[in-house]
Structure formats: structure tokens, C-alpha cells
Amino acid sequence: MTAMTTQGGAPLAPAAYGTMQWGGTADRAAAQAMFANCLDAGITHFDTAHLYTEGRSEEMLGELAGARDDLFVATKAAYDQPATAANLQTSVDLSRRRLQRDVIDLLYLHRFDPTTPLDQTFAALASLQQAGTIRYIGVSNFAAWQVMKAQGIAAGLGTRIDALQPMMNLVKRQVEVELLPVAADQDIQVCAYSPLGGGLLTGKYAVTGADGRLAFDDRYAARYGQGWMHEAAVGLAEIAAGLGVPATTVAVAWLRRHAPQVHPILSARSADQLAPSLAGLDLTLDAATYEAITALSPTPPPATDRIEEA
Numbered sequence: 001m002t003a004m005t006t007q008g009g010a011p012l013a014p015a016a017y018g019t020m021q022w023g024g025t026a027d028r029a030a031a032q033a034m035f036a037n038c039l040d041a042g043i044t045h046f047d048t049a050h051l052y053t054e055g056r057s058e059e060m061l062g063e064l065a066g067a068r069d070d071l072f073v074a075t076k077a078a079y080d081q082p083a084t085a086a087n088l089q090t091s092v093d094l095s096r097r098r099l100q101r102d103v104i105d106l107l108y109l110h111r112f113d114p115t116t117p118l119d120q121t122f123a124a125l126a127s128l129q130q131a132g133t134i135r136y137i138g139v140s141n142f143a144a145w146q147v148m149k150a151q152g153i154a155a156g157l158g159t160r161i162d163a164l165q166p167m168m169n170l171v172k173r174q175v176e177v178e179l180l181p182v183a184a185d186q187d188i189q190v191c192a193y194s195p196l197g198g199g200l201l202t203g204k205y206a207v208t209g210a211d212g213r214l215a216f217d218d219r220y221a222a223r224y225g226q227g228w229m230h231e232a233a234v235g236l237a238e239i240a241a242g243l244g245v246p247a248t249t250v251a252v253a254w255l256r257r258h259a260p261q262v263h264p265i266l267s268a269r270s271a272d273q274l275a276p277s278l279a280g281l282d283l284t285l286d287a288a289t290y291e292a293i294t295a296l297s298p299t300p301p302p303a304t305d306r307i308e309e310a
């Protein structure tokens, strides 16, 4: 795989940090502390989006990371706007100003836009790349067929998709069926969001009245609303207690062992919350523990039938 690097040429650590909470549940002091702790842990890849916290996430990241060429800044465009050439240009120009960065290291399409021809979208991305405004191209929340359709168009324009950003954690494993195989086949880096299931896998929702996203955001409550997911979180917490480490740490360690090629995008609202996720990057699970955790969630069925005959 042609690995993505910083502008200074350094390879990326096997994890990133996401700033979706900055300017929302994480204030400036919390953001500064988490940024410093990520750098101490060797994380140089920071993920944001044009959409997050009405631009405050990008602005706060810009204040901290600015134009540093030893840091890798990814943002996303076209979530609530069609992915037209004009919208992409406007979005990227504003993101660059907020980020205080002439060159965006990685620009994702935030989701698949069925209303704009992919040829137009990718021609715009290719010309942003040729102009040196963005370095790498990514897509987020795409199905595998959408990735391959886009990759074919990108190839015709002399470029390629470098990164995928799907959801992935112990209770969201759909990515295993088609996206991870596509990424391996196409040499695309996968950066997975929500490694803790939005907080579910910390175990805190086993107690009624827990403070957090699943309690106050209906989208997350629905995303993680199935009973078996909460049972898996309880099972994970029990295994973690047996190991004497937080469930958060074990959730990250499981993801690293389950899909070592995937870079989880860690996130938190405070340095205290972040610490156990960072610890998960250094925890190695033994085979029995890994298998016990994996068994807490159903393995998604394969993409094709007749697999039992293979």
C-alpha cells in the first residue's frame, strides 16, 4: 500500500483523533489538553468536518495545528450540500481559512450524494488535487459499490481514492463484509469512526441516567438502540473488569486486534475520557480474550451466498 504521509513525509500512527466534539461538548481547554495528549501518544492525524459544530471544530483545530507540516489534517465536505463542483470549492476554501492551512491533507466526501453525477464530483476533487489544495481524496459512509464506481471514475481522471471512513466497532461490523475487502484490494487506508460506539462501549449506559450522547442525541440512541448491543457492552465491561482495565481500553484494543490495518479515529470530550482510549493502543489482548469479546456480537453474514460450499 502507498501509505499516506504528512507533508513533511512522516508516516501516520495507526490511530487518528477526531475533533467532532470540539466547540460542542469539548471546550477550548479540553481540546488543548486532548491535542497535547494525542501528540504525546504519537498521534499526528486529526479528523474534522466542515459541518461539525458550525465550523468551530475546524477553527479550533486550525488554532492548534495551523500549517504544521508534521501534522496531518483531514476534513470532509458535502454532507448537507450536494457534492457539486461549486459547493466543493466553496466548502474547501472556507475549511482552509478556518483550519489556517493552505493545503488540506485529506478531503473526504462526507457521504454519497445520489443527486450529483459522480463524474462532476470527482472532476472537482481531481482539479483541487492538481491545484495542490488537497493532497489525498477520501470517501465516508459509502457502500462498497459506490467506492468502486467512484474509484473507476477517479482512475479515468488520473487520481484515486486514498481513504475510506466508515463506522466500525464491536457492535457495528458491517464494514467487514465488503468495505474491508474492497480497501485491501484497492490499497485504500481505512480510518474507522466511532470505535466506542458513540460511548456505548465504555459501559456507562448500563446504568440509568448516564450522561452522554446516547442519552441526548436521538440519532445515536437509534443507531445503538438494539438490546443485544447493550448486552454486548455489558459483556465487554465484565471482561474488562476481569482484566482490571476500563472497558474503553478493551474496546479500542479489540478493534486494533480485529482489524490491525484499520486506523481507529479516537474521540472524547475531555482528557480524562480520552486517556483509556489512548491506553487501548498499547494493550495486546490474548487470543482467548479476543475471541470471547468477538463472540459478544454476531459476525455479519458474507456478501454472497453458497459460502458454505467453499
Ligand SMILES: NC(=O)c1ccc[n+]([C@@H]2O[C@H](COP(=O)([O-])OP(=O)(O)OC[C@H]3O[C@@H](n4cnc5c(N)ncnc54)[C@H](OP(=O)(O)O)[C@@H]3O)[C@@H](O)[C@H]2O)c1
Residues within 6 Å of the ligand: 017, 018, 019, 020, 021, 025, 047, 048, 110, 140, 141, 165, 192, 193, 194, 195, 196, 197, 198, 199, 200, 202, 204, 211, 212, 213, 214, 248, 265, 266, 267, 268, 269, 272, 273, 274, 276, 277
Ligand atoms: N464520517 C462520519 O460520518 C463520522 C461520524 C461520526 C464521527 N466521525 C469522526 O470520528 C470521530 C470519532 O467518532 P465518535 O466520537 O463517534 O467516537 P466514539 O469513540 O465512538 O465516541 C466518543 C464518545 O464516547 C464518549 N466517551 C469517550 N470516552 C469515554 C469515557 N472514557 N467515558 C465515558 N464516555 C466516553 C464521549 O461521548 P459523551 O461524553 O457524549 O458520552 C465521546 O465523545 C469523530 O470525532 C469524528 O471525527 C465521523
